[in-house]
Amino acid sequence: MKKVIILIVIFFLFLAACQQSPEKILVGTWKLDSIETNQIIPQDQLADFNKAKEEIKASTFLIFKDDYSYKASIWGDTASGFWKVDNENMILKISDAKTGDTATTIIKEISSKKVVLQETSDEITSVLTFTKN
Numbered sequence: 001m002k003k004v005i006i007l008i009v010i011f012f013l014f015l016a017a018c019q020q021s022p023e024k025i026l027v028g029t030w031k032l033d034s035i036e037t038n039q040i041i042p043q044d045q046l047a048d049f050n051k052a053k054e055e056i057k058a059s060t061f062l063i064f065k066d067d068y069s070y071k072a073s074i075w076g077d078t079a080s081g082f083w084k085v086d087n088e089n090m091i092l093k094i095s096d097a098k099t100g101d102t103a104t105t106i107i108k109e110i111s112s113k114k115v116v117l118q119e120t121s122d123e124i125t126s127v128l129t130f131t132k133n
Contacts, residue, residue: 022085022110030130032060037126
């Protein structure tokens with residue numbers, strides 16, 4: 001019985017050691033895959049809105065480096081700075097190197113191939129899904 005308990009403990013220690021932290025998972029290049037929002041878009045503006053969403057998706061990427069620096073590109077505009085994850089609350093904090101502004105976003109889901117971020121501003125919630133390149 002004692003050997004079985006030791007094997008079970010070793011197994012769970014092995015599993016815990018194999019799980020990567022969110023920081024390690026985030027390191028790499030991420031491409032925007034989808035954008036969802038609760039913002040109400042008037043019917044006559046829906047086509048333009050959907051076109052803008054597709055353009056944003058096609059041009060947006062994030063690069064997180066293991067030194068906690070990042071580079072982002074949206075519609076050709078770039079930003080860089082530093083990032084960190086609050087593991088307890090699953091919040092991603094990004095600081096802009098030029099302005100010093102800090103943005104926070106909730107990490108809804110994270111895996112080695114996909115990260116889902118949720119941002120809320122002025123009662124509008126956006127969910128951004130990124131896939132790893």
